[in-house]
Amino acid sequence: MNVPKITEQKVSYQQYLEGTLIPGIHKMQRAGLNFLSFAVIGTSIEALGAFFDAKPLGEDGLSKSRFKTAVEKLFIPRNSRYQIHCPCKNHKHHDHCLYRGLRCGMAHIGCPQGKIAFTRRPEAQGAGNTHLCPDPQGLLILVAEELVDDFGEAWTALKALSADGKTAKKVTDPYLTVYNYGNPSAKPKVCEIKGLPAD
Numbered sequence: 640m641n642v643p644k645i646t647e648q649k650v651s652y653q654q655y656l657e658g659t660l661i662p663g664i665h666k667m668q669r670a671g672l673n674f675l676s677f678a679v680i681g682t683s684i685e686a687l688g689a690f691f692d693a694k695p696l697g698e699d700g701l702s703k704s705r706f707k708t709a710v711e712k713l714f715i716p717r718n719s720r721y722q723i724h725c726p727c728k729n730h731k732h733h734d735h736c737l738y739r740g741l742r743c744g745m746a747h748i749g750c751p752q753g754k755i756a757f758t759r760r761p762e763a764q765g766a767g768n769t770h771l772c773p774d775p776q777g778l779l780i781l782v783a784e785e786l787v788d789d790f791g792e793a794w795t796a797l798k799a800l801s802a803d804g805k806t807a808k809k810v811t812d813p814y815l816t817v818y819n820y821g822n823p824s825a826k827p828k829v830c831e832i833k834g835l836p837a838d
Contacts, residue, residue, distance in 0.1 A: 645820055652686075652814040656794055664787050673759050673783040678745035680790050684709045685742060687797055690806040696814070706738045712800075713793035720771035721789075724779065735779040753779075760784045 650658075660683060667676045688705030689696050691712060707725060714721040724737045734740075734754035744752035751757060756778040758768065763782045768774050770785035801810045 645818055647819070648817045649813040650815050650817050651811045652690075653798065653810045655814055656810075661787070661791055661794070664790075668759075668783055668787065674757055676783055676787065677741065677751070677757050677781065678749070680786050681737075681741040681745045683790065684714075684737075684793075687713055687793055690797060690801060690808045690810065693807045696808070702742070703738055706742055709793065710737065713796050714789060716796070717792050718771065718789060724771065734777075735773070740779070741781065751781075755779045755781060757781050757783065 660679070664676050664679055667673070667679070685702050685706045686696070686709075688707070688709030689701070691708050692701070692705070694701060710721050710725045715725065721737070724735045736753060737755075740751050740753040740755040744750055744755070754773075754777055756774065758766075758780060760782055762768075763770065763780060766774070768780045768782075770780060770782040772780060774780050797806065798810055800806050801808075
């Protein structure tokens, strides 16, 4: 029996985020999978916050504090509207809480919780709605394209802070291992999203 050789490559968070995550979110949105892109972004905000504490990246029980840290240190400086929706103000969730409504809603039950509505830029503009602002019915509007742009800007800020030694972990440290089964001469690649339009 011929057993395929397994090769592996250590990938940094920077390589993963710039080579797979952000391009993958853009591919999802171009393919009309905007709703699903909110789940990826919502859970990935927490990962950005993980670079500010000394605990291992996979440590349990830190979701809320890491999400809050990412919003406070990386999102609010770029868009002050995040401040009113920063998670768990005064230790309780409100209807527009991004941690509960975006992150937990999409991670645990597959839809937003509270009074949060997802949309795309053309629909938001057509209805006169603005990203991170309540609509006339009191729903907090999250615009897919705006959220991924904000996430990209937060990532740029994190990269700069990491380079200046202002984070507990480096974004260039090993983050995950990618395995390649079979062709020993093939270079292992981080997961690709198959069947979606090319960049």
